[in-house]
Amino acid sequence: MAHKILIVDDEKMLTELLSSHLQACGYETFVAEDAQQAISMLTTYPDLILLDISMPEMDGLELCKIIRNNVICPILFLTARITEQDKINGLQAGGDDYITKPFSLQELSARVAAHLRRDERSKCTPKIVSSQGFIVNLAERKIFYGETELNLSNREFDIVEFLMCHANQIFDKERIYEAVWGFHGEGDSNVIKEHIRKIRNKLTDATGKEYIETVWGMGYRWKK
Amino acid sequence: MAHKILIVDDEKMLTELLSSHLQACGYETFVAEDAQQAISMLTTYPDLILLDISMPEMDGLELCKIIRNNVICPILFLTARITEQDKINGLQAGGDDYITKPFSLQELSARVAAHLRRDERSKCTPKIVSSQGFIVNLAERKIFYGETELNLSNREFDIVEFLMCHANQIFDKERIYEAVWGFHGEGDSNVIKEHIRKIRNKLTDATGKEYIETVWGMGYRWKK
DNA sequence: CGATAAATTGACCGATTTTTGACTTTTAGA
DNA sequence: TCTAAAAGTCAAAAATCGGTCAATTTATCG
Numbered sequence: 001m002a003h004k005i006l007i008v009d010d011e012k013m014l015t016e017l018l019s020s021h022l023q024a025c026g027y028e029t030f031v032a033e034d035a036q037q038a039i040s041m042l043t044t045y046p047d048l049i050l051l052d053i054s055m056p057e058m059d060g061l062e063l064c065k066i067i068r069n070n071v072i073c074p075i076l077f078l079t080a081r082i083t084e085q086d087k088i089n090g091l092q093a094g095g096d097d098y099i100t101k102p103f104s105l106q107e108l109s110a111r112v113a114a115h116l117r118r119d120e121r122s123k124c125t126p127k128i129v130s131s132q133g134f135i136v137n138l139a140e141r142k143i144f145y146g147e148t149e150l151n152l153s154n155r156e157f158d159i160v161e162f163l164m165c166h167a168n169q170i171f172d173k174e175r176i177y178e179a180v181w182g183f184h185g186e187g188d189s190n191v192i193k194e195h196i197r198k199i200r201n202k203l204t205d206a207t208g209k210e211y212i213e214t215v216w217g218m219g220y221r222w223k224k
Numbered sequence: 225m226a227h228k229i230l231i232v233d234d235e236k237m238l239t240e241l242l243s244s245h246l247q248a249c250g251y252e253t254f255v256a257e258d259a260q261q262a263i264s265m266l267t268t269y270p271d272l273i274l275l276d277i278s279m280p281e282m283d284g285l286e287l288c289k290i291i292r293n294n295v296i297c298p299i300l301f302l303t304a305r306i307t308e309q310d311k312i313n314g315l316q317a318g319g320d321d322y323i324t325k326p327f328s329l330q331e332l333s334a335r336v337a338a339h340l341r342r343d344e345r346s347k348c349t350p351k352i353v354s355s356q357g358f359i360v361n362l363a364e365r366k367i368f369y370g371e372t373e374l375n376l377s378n379r380e381f382d383i384v385e386f387l388m389c390h391a392n393q394i395f396d397k398e399r400i401y402e403a404v405w406g407f408h409g410e411g412d413s414n415v416i417k418e419h420i421r422k423i424r425n426k427l428t429d430a431t432g433k434e435y436i437e438t439v440w441g442m443g444y445r446w447k448k
Numbered sequence: 449c450g451a452t453a454a455a456t457t458g459a460c461c462g463a464t465t466t467t468t469g470a471c472t473t474t475t476a477g478a
Numbered sequence: 479t480c481t482a483a484a485a486g487t488c489a490a491a492a493a494t495c496g497g498t499c500a501a502t503t504t505a506t507c508g
Contacts, residue, residue, distance in 0.1 A: 460499085
C-alpha cells in the first residue's frame with residue numbers, strides 16, 4: 001500500500017507541483033489549503049505531513065501542535081526563513097524536520113523517503129515492556145500476565161498503557177480522556193468509569209489482584 | 225526554574241488572589257493592569273498568559289492578537305459571558321482556552337497546569353512543600369504529618385493549603401470562601417465554620433497540636 | 449449486507465462529601 | 479451580670495462521585 005502524504009499549504013501552484021511529483025514517486029497525496037481542512041484530513045491517517053508554516057492566514061506552529069496531538073507521523077516544515085529560534089519553536093511544536101525554500105523536488109522526495117524509512121523501521125522494532133509480571137507488547141498491543149493474555153480492547157489497552165507508564169500518578173477522568181482520546185471530553189463522563197470497570201474485571205480475572213486504585217474525588221492510579 | 229505566568233486584569237482584588245494562589249502552586253507571577261503594561265511585560269517571556277478579555281478600558285481580543293504576534297505561549301481567557309461566537313472570536317485572536325467566571329482556584333490551576341504540560345514536557349514545577357513537620361503533596365493533594373496521613377477531603381485540603389501558604393495572615397470567612405470556592409458566598413456562612421471544625425479535628429488527631437487560630441471578630445489564621 | 453464486538457450512553461444505587469439549619473457555647477462590651 | 483454578636487457543635491439533608499447494569503450506538507470483519 002502506498003504511503004499517504006498530506007500537504008498543507010495555501011499556495012495552489014506549489015501544492016499542485018508537490019502533489020504531482022510525489023504521486024509520480026508512488027505516494028498517495030492529499031492537499032489541505034487551510035487549518036480547518038488540514039485537521040479534518042487527519043482522518044485519512046497520513047504517513048507523513050508536509051506543512052508550510054509561513055502561511056499568512058494562520059499560525060503554522062499552532063496548527064502543528066494540534067496535528068501533533070492527533071497523529072504521530074513525521075511532520076516536515078516547508079519554510080522560507082529559518083533561524084535557530086524558528087528551529088526551536090518548530091521542534092517544540094512537534095515538528096520533525098525543515099525543508100527550506102527554495103528546494104528541488106529531488107531533495108524533497110529524498111527527505112520524505114528518509115523520514116518514511118526511519119518511521120517504518122521504528123514501527124518494525126517490536127517494543128516490549130515488562131513490569132509487575134505483565135508483559136506489554138506495544139507493537140502488537142497485547143498484554144500478558146505471565147502466560148495468560150488479557151484480551152483488552154483498543155481503548156482498554158490505551159488506558160492501561162497510559163496508567164501503567166505513569167504508575168503511582170493520579171489522573172482524573174478528564175486527563176485520562178485527554179491522554180487516550182487526544183482531546184477534551186465532557187467533565188462527568190461515564191465512559192472512563194465503564195472502561196475502568198471492564199479493565200478491572202479482566203485484570204482480576206487474570207491476576208487475582210487489584211492494580212487500579214480509585215482516589216476519591218481525584219481520579220485513578222496504577223498501583224506499583 | 226519555575227514557570228512564569230503573566231496575569232492581565234484590571235481588578236486588583238482578583239489579580240492578587242490569582243497571583244498568590246499561583247505562587248503557592250510554584251509559579252512565578254507577573255501582573256499587568258492594562259494593555260501597555262501587558263505588552264511591555266512580554267519581555268519576561270512568560271510560559272502562559274491569563275488574560276481578562278472583559279476589561280472595560282480596552283479591547284481584550286485586540287490585545288490578544290498583539291500578544292499572539294509576539295509570543296507563542298498558551299493564552300487563557302478569563303471571561304464572564306461565553307457564547308459560541310465569543311469562542312470563535314477568541315480562538316481567531318490566538319487564544320487557547322477559556323475559563324469562565326466564576327471559577328475555583330483549583331480549577332484555574334488545573335487548567336493552567338494542563339496547558340503547561342501540553343506545551344512542553346518540562347517537570348520543573350515543584351509539587352511537594354514541607355513546613356512545620358507537614359509534607360504537602362500538591363500533585364496528589366495529600367498532607368502528611370511525619371508518617372501519618374491526614375486524609376483531608378478536597379475542600380478541606382483547599383482550605384488548609386490556602387491558610388498554610390499564607391501563614392500568620394488573618395482571613396475572614398468571606399475571604400476564605402472566595403479563595404477556595406472562587407466566588408462570593410453569603411456573609412454569615414456556616415460552611416467555613418464547619419469545615420474548620422472538621423479540619424481541626426483531623427489536625428489534632430494527627431498532631432496533638434493546634435494550628436488554626438480564631439481571631440475573634442476577624443477570622444482565622446494558620447499559626448507558625 | 450448482516451453478524452459480531454466494541455464503545456458509549458443513560459439510569460440507578462450506595463458511599464462520601466458538602467452544605468444546611470437548629471442549637472449551644474463563648475466572647476466583648478454595656 | 480446581662481446581652482447580642484460571633485463562633486462552635488451536631489445531625490440530617492442535599493449534592494457529588496464512583497460503581498454497576500442494561501440498552502443503544504458505533505466500528506469491524508466476513
